[in-house]
Amino acid sequence: MKNQLIISSNLGTLFLSLLTILIALLFILSSCSTNNISSKGALDNNNAERVYVPPGEYDEFYAFISGGYSGQLSVYGLPSGRLFKIIPVFSQDPEKAYGYNEETKPMFNTSFGFVPWGDAHHPDLSQTNGEIDGRWCFINENNTPRVARIDLKTFETVEIIELPNSAGNHSSPYVTDNTEYVVAGTRFGVPVPQRDMPIDHYKGNFKGALSFIKVNPEDGKMNLEFQVMMPGFDYDKAHPGRGKSHGWMFFTTYNVEEENSLLEVNASQRDKDYIAAVNWKKAEEYIKKGKYKVMKTNYAHNQYDEYTHSATSKMIKEVKVIDPAESPGVVYFVPMPKSPHGCDVDPSGEYIVGSGKLSADVTVHSFTKMINAIENEKFDGEAYGIPIINFEDALAGVVKQPGLGPLHTEFDAKGNAYTTFFISSEVVKWKLGTWEVLDRKPTYYSVGHLMIPGGNSQKPFGKYLVAMNKITKDRYLPTGPELFHSAQLYDISGEKMELLLDFPTIGEPHYAAAAPAELIQPNSKKIYKLEENHHPYVVRNESEARVERDGNEVHIYMTTIRSHFAPDNIEGIKVGDKVYFHVTNLEQDFDVPHGISMIGANTSELLIMPGQTETFIWKPQNEGVWPFYCTDFCSALHQEMQGYVRVSSKDSNVELKWSLDGE
Numbered sequence: 001m002k003n004q005l006i007i008s009s010n011l012g013t014l015f016l017s018l019l020t021i022l023i024a025l026l027f028i029l030s031s032c033s034t035n036n037i038s039s040k041g042a043l044d045n046n047n048a049e050r051v052y053v054p055p056g057e058y059d060e061f062y063a064f065i066s067g068g069y070s071g072q073l074s075v076y077g078l079p080s081g082r083l084f085k086i087i088p089v090f091s092q093d094p095e096k097a098y099g100y101n102e103e104t105k106p107m108f109n110t111s112f113g114f115v116p117w118g119d120a121h122h123p124d125l126s127q128t129n130g131e132i133d134g135r136w137c138f139i140n141e142n143n144t145p146r147v148a149r150i151d152l153k154t155f156e157t158v159e160i161i162e163l164p165n166s167a168g169n170h171s172s173p174y175v176t177d178n179t180e181y182v183v184a185g186t187r188f189g190v191p192v193p194q195r196d197m198p199i200d201h202y203k204g205n206f207k208g209a210l211s212f213i214k215v216n217p218e219d220g221k222m223n224l225e226f227q228v229m230m231p232g233f234d235y236d237k238a239h240p241g242r243g244k245s246h247g248w249m250f251f252t253t254y255n256v257e258e259e260n261s262l263l264e265v266n267a268s269q270r271d272k273d274y275i276a277a278v279n280w281k282k283a284e285e286y287i288k289k290g291k292y293k294v295m296k297t298n299y300a301h302n303q304y305d306e307y308t309h310s311a312t313s314k315m316i317k318e319v320k321v322i323d324p325a326e327s328p329g330v331v332y333f334v335p336m337p338k339s340p341h342g343c344d345v346d347p348s349g350e351y352i353v354g355s356g357k358l359s360a361d362v363t364v365h366s367f368t369k370m371i372n373a374i375e376n377e378k379f380d381g382e383a384y385g386i387p388i389i390n391f392e393d394a395l396a397g398v399v400k401q402p403g404l405g406p407l408h409t410e411f412d413a414k415g416n417a418y419t420t421f422f423i424s425s426e427v428v429k430w431k432l433g434t435w436e437v438l439d440r441k442p443t444y445y446s447v448g449h450l451m452i453p454g455g456n457s458q459k460p461f462g463k464y465l466v467a468m469n470k471i472t473k474d475r476y477l478p479t480g481p482e483l484f485h486s487a488q489l490y491d492i493s494g495e496k497m498e499l500l501l502d503f504p505t506i507g508e509p510h511y512a513a514a515a516p517a518e519l520i521q522p523n524s525k526k527i528y529k530l531e532e533n534h535h536p537y538v539v540r541n542e543s544e545a546r547v548e549r550d551g552n553e554v555h556i557y558m559t560t561i562r563s564h565f566a567p568d569n570i571e572g573i574k575v576g577d578k579v580y581f582h583v584t585n586l587e588q589d590f591d592v593p594h595g596i597s598m599i600g601a602n603t604s605e606l607l608i609m610p611g612q613t614e615t616f617i618w619k620p621q622n623e624g625v626w627p628f629y630c631t632d633f634c635s636a637l638h639q640e641m642q643g644y645v646r647v648s649s650k651d652s653n654v655e656l657k658w659s660l661d662g663e
């Protein structure tokens with residue numbers, strides 16, 4: 001019995017120790033697999049839940065992502081990464097008739113004539129007291145220098161202003177704390193005014209214009225207030241001062257060598273380029289005192305009116321110019337290593353982060369130290385009459401060897417900065433003030449900009465970070481040689497960043513901006529009220545629909561309502577006529593547009609929102625009876641929404657008449 005007991009207790013010990021080993025093994029295995037899952041990012045169930053917005057529910061943020069060479073601006077929801085809308089801005093859009101219909105064509109007027117394409121880089125949202133206010137979104141056009149304003153009530157482009165004396169409008173557009181200005185710097189140095197001269201006379205002769213566009217606080221209307229005419233460096237990126245540095249603008253420069261060929265070598269000779277610090281409050285004082293030059297020029301200012309549903313274009317012939325050499329206190333140069341790209345100011349306004357593309361470190365300057373140096377007039381020479389501050393006198397700190405090819409930095413609300421590294425394909429989180437690296441996560445691949453909602457304002461919303469990548473490679477199913485770029489969503493609410501989601505973007509996403517939905521959603525327009533429609537060719541009632549001839553021009557005043565056009569039978573049109581379809585959508589319900597297209601029209605369809613009037617021109621070329629139809633599936637009888645135009649010979653005497661159901 002005793003023996004038996006001993007044996008069984010021995011067995012018990014063995015069993016216990018086996019159990020311990022098993023539990024330990026299970027533990028090791030399970031911790032291994034958690035590691036595996038979290039390093040796989042979006043494969044984590046938990047991560048999937050964090051971006052999942054159930055059907056019928058709304059996203060937390062609106063994100064406005066630039067369309068790059070598509071010239072447009074896209075609207076996404078975060079965290080889902082769902083695409084809500086593509087807002088046409090600088091390029092014609094046959095889907096919405098933007099730039100094709102008669103009403104919006106003037107939006108593309110420039111000093112070069114009709115320019116129907118643009119390269120859009122940087123969206124930036126309007127602010128009040130350094131916080132995003134959800135009223136307007138501004139975006140630059142790089143190629144034919146322009147800045148557009150999008151109204152976030154209608155999500156339509158309502159204004160485009162051209163920038164004279166500029167070329168490659170890249171350090172643009174950046175919004176100051178109270179949207180006093182939208183600031184836009186030229187990338188290329190050019191002769192100002194433009195003239196015929198040898199290219200290699202660049203040095204000392206070319207100029208770089210920094211444009212200060214004043215924004216009307218009531219309605220957002222833009223006005224080019226003045227330009228600061230800088231030396232012909234390349235002005236790459238910019239950032240307004242925030243809080244304590246409000247009143248200043250900071251621009252990164254490269255090619256201070258002022259080379260005109262093989263810049264990849266020749267513009268990298270100097271160890272340091274500059275941050276140009278521009279005191280725009282000071283510049284305003286010079287303007288007020290009349291201390292500026294008026295330069296003859298020519299640029300377009302185009303505005304879209306929500307009530308006439310039409311755009312107008314005006315050419316402006318003058319601009320006020322400030323010469324920094326003759327206006328002490330307006331501009332200072334602060335050295336910054338190695339061809340800096342991004343220029344970013346933290347939410348407190350104290351730190352100016354410059355990312356030298358060829359530098360191993362990220363250099364941060366202190367606004368307070370810069371001001372001290374200016375007050376003590378402690379300078380290290382000058383360039384073209386602009387004082388240069390000693391590098392060390394402005395230096396706040398250096399983030400040591402954080403990665404390769406630093407480009408852009410944004411901030412959270414907890415004193416952290418996040419910088420993208422193009423060459424080493426990663427986002428690196430570091431601490432302001434101590435400059436220590438806290439975390440790094442790979443991006444797929446070659447990240448350019450990043451965006452944290454509110455991350456360039458005084459009030460970042462934290463939570464998410466979107467990295468916008470230049471190379472997609474193996475992230476999606478291949479679609480031939482061209483792949484959409486990838487954006488990646490990270491959760492930054494914890495100590496470590498977590499990759500949650502990949503999603504494709506349109507064109508090339510350079511920069512983006514985002515705002516909490518509650519700042520925008522309640523103001524979003526649902527319909528245009530018919531009684532507020534002041535389009536010159538509006539018809540508010542089917543009984544007013546008609547056709548009028550004026551020589552060989554024919555104007556059709558047409559209406560649409562579910563599910564017919566009025567009129568839908570038109571006769572007496574002749575070959576060689578110029579037929580205007582002015583179409584008013586009589587619907588007063590949310591989300592009931594009608595479309596219209598005419599066979600052989602050399603333009604696009606129209607897509608007309610409730611209460612709106614739009615126009616396209618059709619030039620009938622052959623006799624016959626030609627149909628038109630509604631292009632938007634608007635009702636159960638959408639397919640019945642159609643009509644005919646009878647076209648007779650040039651010299652025919654078929655009478656002009658129109659009808660709906662024979663009336």
Ligand code: RUQ
Nearest residue numbers: 121448449510511
């Ligand atoms: S750029 S990837 Cu056009 Cu803003 Cu830096």
Ligand code: CUA
Nearest residue numbers: 630632634638
């Ligand atoms: Cu109207 Cu389909």
